Amino acid sequence: MSDRTDTNGARPVVLVLGGGFAGIGAAQHLGKSDVDVVLVDKNDYHTFQPLLYQVATGLLEQPAVGHPVRDLFHDQDNVRIHKDRVTAIDLGARKVEFGKLGPIVYDYLVLGLGAEVNFFGVDGAAEHAFPLYTLPDAVRLKNQVLRMWEAADKEPDLIDDGALNVVVVGGGPTGVETAGALTELYNGLLRKDYPDVPEDAARVFLVEASPEIFSMFKPELRAYALEALTERGVEVLTGDVVASVSPLRVRLKSGKELRAHTLVWGAGLQGNALVQSLGLELERGNRIAVDEQLRIPSHPEVFAVGDIAAITDAKTGQVLPQLGSVALQSGEHAGETIAALAAGKDPKPFKYRDKGTMATIGRGSAVVQMLGGKTMKGRKAQVAWGAVHLALLPTNQNRAKAVVDWAGAGLTHQRSARITVET
């Protein structure tokens, strides 16, 4: 039972750590259950990561991508939300500690703390790179890009020094989407905003270690994405790796030096650092292995869901990718399983319903690949991308906002969120 007073002590306490897709899915599926749910996240908002690059490039405003967590539980009176940082998890004592809250002892624990950026020890990356994993990251990157254009407009020497160039690291969906969106922002609007900046003053590089970008997609989709990026003006450098980053230069392993004052890191993730303290054997990328109920085998009252977990797909035997739909479905399943256990019923194994792996490259250009191998590209794929991501947005209000912004940007090519707000 909990040490805290916001649960009545009579019902099982379900502690949900993380208000991402996974944690929200779990808590929402406990709404009709006879349990007390406590959800804790270090932020008071749920971040919609798939659209972060749209905030970073001025297409969407922050509230379309960050939604108040408490809003999602107004109709669920067995849930309490706290904004606090998890500092320690003791699986043996069934106890979690926080920055400010008192410790909470749980009957069931849902670990939905997600992943975090992995700089792979690259010299200078942690200090100087711009990762794109959180809402503050997206706002920081947008402000940096706008600041660089403003500065170069005033001081043309900066252009020769590469102030407007951006290096994006990582040829997966995050890197490709960001590089594509940046060139659209550059070519569509910033050139008009700053008519005195010469046409060829700003370059966008995409650096990928593998021989090709989009290694998770079939060759035909890789070729399509490369062509679409190149047409937009992205300079794709494959088979090379970033060796070091300084505020004004990016050095590659091949010896090449790129003049760029902005480096976007979209290259790697690892499970939340807290997992290393759990005393568990971890899978590749610091992920927690779970059984078919999504429980940690040595601690069956603990569920690991979303990006923090290595969930094996029952159909294919493969570990599922770190995707929004995997996180949401696994979180929902954990909630349903706890509800079944609390009601004395037998839980069912997790079955993933594939929504496809997908990414956009730019306006009218996207790729989709289903687990079975079916593929789509171009406008059709972009519509599918839009439908899947709208379904993942937490409320109808967010969906309406995203549709209005996307439709507006599609028709007018405007990105009205390209303003810097200094605090």
Ligand SMILES: Cc1cc2nc3c(=O)[nH]c(=O)nc-3n(C[C@H](O)[C@H](O)[C@H](O)COP(=O)(O)OP(=O)(O)OC[C@H]3O[C@@H](n4cnc5c(N)ncnc54)[C@H](O)[C@@H]3O)c2cc1C
């Ligand atoms: C840039 C980007 C683009 C993406 N694009 C797509 C896409 O197009 N399609 C797709 O399906 N997926 C996409 N993904 C992946 C998808 O967003 C993730 O798979 C999904 O968000 C994982 O959900 P989660 O709930 O496991 O973790 P998260 O969404 O990361 O949620 C974890 C939560 O835990 C909280 N937290 C972390 N540490 C602590 C702590 N110590 N104390 C308290 N709280 C803490 C965080 O604040 C966060 O709210 C993208 C990811 C990124 C980064």
